[in-house]
Amino acid sequence: MASSMLSLGSTSLLPREINKDKLKLGPSGWNPFLRTKSLSRVTMSVSVKPSRFEGITMAPPDPILGVSEAFKADTNELKLNLGVGAYRTEELQPYVLNVVKKAENLMLERGDNKEYLPIEGLAAFNKATAELLFGAGHPVIKEQKVATIQGLSGTGSLRLAAALIERYFPGAKVLISAPTWGNHKNIFNDAKVPWSEYRYYDPKTIGLDFEGMIEDIKEAPEGSFILLHGCAHNPTGIDPTPEQWVKIADVIQEKNHIPFFDVAYQGFASGSLDEDAASVRLFAERGMEFFVAQSYSKNLGLYAERIGAINVVCSSADAATRVKSQLKRIARPMYSNPPVHGARIVANVVGDATMFGEWKAEMEMMAGRIKTVRQSLYDSLVSKDKSGKDWSFILKQIGMFSFTGLNKAQSDNMTNKWHVYMTKDGRISLAGLSMAKCEYLADAIIDSYHNVS
Numbered sequence: 001m002a003s004s005m006l007s008l009g010s011t012s013l014l015p016r017e018i019n020k021d022k023l024k025l026g027p028s029g030w031n032p033f034l035r036t037k038s039l040s041r042v043t044m045s046v047s048v049k050p051s052r053f054e055g056i057t058m059a060p061p062d063p064i065l066g067v068s069e070a071f072k073a074d075t076n077e078l079k080l081n082l083g084v085g086a087y088r089t090e091e092l093q094p095y096v097l098n099v100v101k102k103a104e105n106l107m108l109e110r111g112d113n114k115e116y117l118p119i120e121g122l123a124a125f126n127k128a129t130a131e132l133l134f135g136a137g138h139p140v141i142k143e144q145k146v147a148t149i150q151g152l153s154g155t156g157s158l159r160l161a162a163a164l165i166e167r168y169f170p171g172a173k174v175l176i177s178a179p180t181w182g183n184h185k186n187i188f189n190d191a192k193v194p195w196s197e198y199r200y201y202d203p204k205t206i207g208l209d210f211e212g213m214i215e216d217i218k219e220a221p222e223g224s225f226i227l228l229h230g231c232a233h234n235p236t237g238i239d240p241t242p243e244q245w246v247k248i249a250d251v252i253q254e255k256n257h258i259p260f261f262d263v264a265y266q267g268f269a270s271g272s273l274d275e276d277a278a279s280v281r282l283f284a285e286r287g288m289e290f291f292v293a294q295s296y297s298k299n300l301g302l303y304a305e306r307i308g309a310i311n312v313v314c315s316s317a318d319a320a321t322r323v324k325s326q327l328k329r330i331a332r333p334m335y336s337n338p339p340v341h342g343a344r345i346v347a348n349v350v351g352d353a354t355m356f357g358e359w360k361a362e363m364e365m366m367a368g369r370i371k372t373v374r375q376s377l378y379d380s381l382v383s384k385d386k387s388g389k390d391w392s393f394i395l396k397q398i399g400m401f402s403f404t405g406l407n408k409a410q411s412d413n414m415t416n417k418w419h420v421y422m423t424k425d426g427r428i429s430l431a432g433l434s435m436a437k438c439e440y441l442a443d444a445i446i447d448s449y450h451n452v453s
Contacts, residue, residue: 063182064423071421079419080437082428085234085400086303087366090434095366097301099358103348112344119328121150121309121338124347129294129309132350133263133277140284144317147324149331150309150338154264154295155183157310161260161291162191163330164312164323165225174225174260175217177201179425181234181262184227198226201236206393206405208238214251222256230261230292231276232269232399235427239398245279249286259283259290268299269399271367273360289314296346298400299363305342370400373433377402380442387450400431410448418444 061069067083089095120126126148131141140146151157165172174193176184177200188195198220199212217226228248233239240248252259261280267273283290295308310327314320331337349355374394381391394402406414406426414420420441422428433441 067421067423070415074419074421076419078440080421080432080441082420082422082430082432082441085298085429085431087298087301087400087431088434090369090436092432092434092437095301097359097362099349099355099362100300100302100345102355102358103345106348107341107344112340114340117150117337117340117343119149119332119337120324122340122343122347124351125150125307125343126309128347128350130311132266132273133280133292133294133311134284135274135277135281138281138284140313145314145320147312147314147320147327148309149324149327150307150343151293151331152335152338153297153306153308154262154293155187155308156306156335156338157293157295157308158184158187158262159191160310160327160330160334161293161312162187162193163334164327166191166193167330168326169223169225172223172225172258173221174227175220176227177213177229177233179235180227180229182423184262196220200233201238201403203405206403207396208240208244210240210244210247214247217248217251217257218255220255220257223258224255225258225260225291226252227260227262228279230263230266230279232265232401234264234399235401235423235425236403237397237399237401238403240279242278245282249283249288252283253286253288259288261290261292263292264295265298265399266294267360267363268367271364273363284313287315296342300346300349300359302342302345305345306339307342307346370430373430373435373438374402376435376438377430377433377441380439381445384439384442385446385450389449400429402428402430404428404445406445406448410452413448413452414444418447420444 064084068081071079071081071083087095129150130146130148134141134146149160151160162174165174171194174188174195175198176188176195178197179201180197185195198216199209201207202209202212220226229239231239249259261283263277263280266276269276280292290313292311292313293308294311296305297303297308300307312320312323312327314323349359374397378391378394381394385391393405397403404426408424411422411424411426414422418440420428428441
């Protein structure tokens with residue numbers, strides 16, 4: 001028997017199993033079994049075809065999420081991750097709000113199911129999120145002038161609005177602040193919506209270029225969309241004053257522009273839901289039509305739940321109904337319907353007076369911790385830096401981010417020498433800073449600012 005077998009590598013095949021007359025050829029006439037000169041051995045030759053994906057190049061790493069990857073690879077004990085905007089405790093650990101745990105326990109006790117939501121999302125969530133934004137008694141709520149649908153956090157909500165703009169406002173341009181959150185440009189690019197920038201950050205003062213902002217909004221083509229950060233501007237942490245917001249509203253109204261708010265930090269910036277929604281409510285009180293994208297990643301710590309909403313304030317209830325129908329039409333082929341878990345958490349927290357009060361207290365705590373480390377960093381800079389440089393801009397900024405004024409080379413020095421990971425535009429996330437690390441960070445900033453050009 002052994003002498004009548006052919007060897008295929010380490011596998012033996014009976015002669016009747018290899019009948020060359022019956023071997024089927026591949027689509028190109030390729031025969032996987034090719035005889036060698038040796039009668040006692042059969043070898044396999046595999047033809048490698050070029051990939052259909054040869055033309056696809058490697059995408060560059062995300063400039064923000066890539067910071068975390070580099071941080072994880074660093075083995076230095078002094079390393080500090082100030083790149084990604086996610087809240088950390090004083091021990092620099094992720095924090096799950098106690099009120100979120102209570103809301104989840106309530107869901108388990110009730111035995112909530114996992115059935116599909118409607119395209120527009122959870123009705124209780126949509127009601128709660130619009131009322132949080134505008135106030136339960138606001139006329140736009142009472143008169144049903146707001147089209148609200150649940151989105152995939154802030155990013156997905158912005159993307160829905162961008163698709164609506166592309167479809168029903170062809171050729172309209174979106175003006176975004178310079179600088180802005182890095183993903184804004186990606187969102188409008190992918191939605192095929194043209195955009196340009198308006199002046200916002202003044203590097204000389206490390207403050208707001210208000211005159212430049214107003215001038216650029218005035219010069220924009222009539223009917224442009226003006227993307228505004230409702231509070232805690234990302235990445236600068238620089239917000240207009242209440243008086244400046246009035247002037248911004250005046251100019252937008254005069255030019256017949258359409259405001260488009262990105263609200264990612266309501267209650268998380270100042271610790272007050274009402275204070276952080278003041279800019280949005282100002283525009284609503286004027287009877288203007290506008291967009292608002294919301295996120296609950298920061299203020300409820302629901303980063304991974306991807307829970308948010310897009311709101312479109314219209315001039316009538318009829319217009320709101322039609323706009324909502326088209327937002328649903330866009331959402332259906334994009335992701336069909338949104339996830340339920342995060343929506344139920346928000347609805348439970350807002351809908352229960354006790355949990356709502358606990359949430360506000362926890363937001364005040366988180367916002368307060370960031371304010372404390374902001375003050376401590378400022379104090380450390382002032383005490384250590386004898387050059388006379390004015391560091392007060394750090395205290396004037398608000399929210400989880402601080403724009404340090406460091407350039408790319410200086411930011412690289414922060415990482416390469418001091419193991420402080422941050423975005424290359426000089427932004428640091430104070431939510432990732434502890435009191436114990438403030439002096440170390442101050443040393444890194446002073447060295448980078450004065451010794452690297």
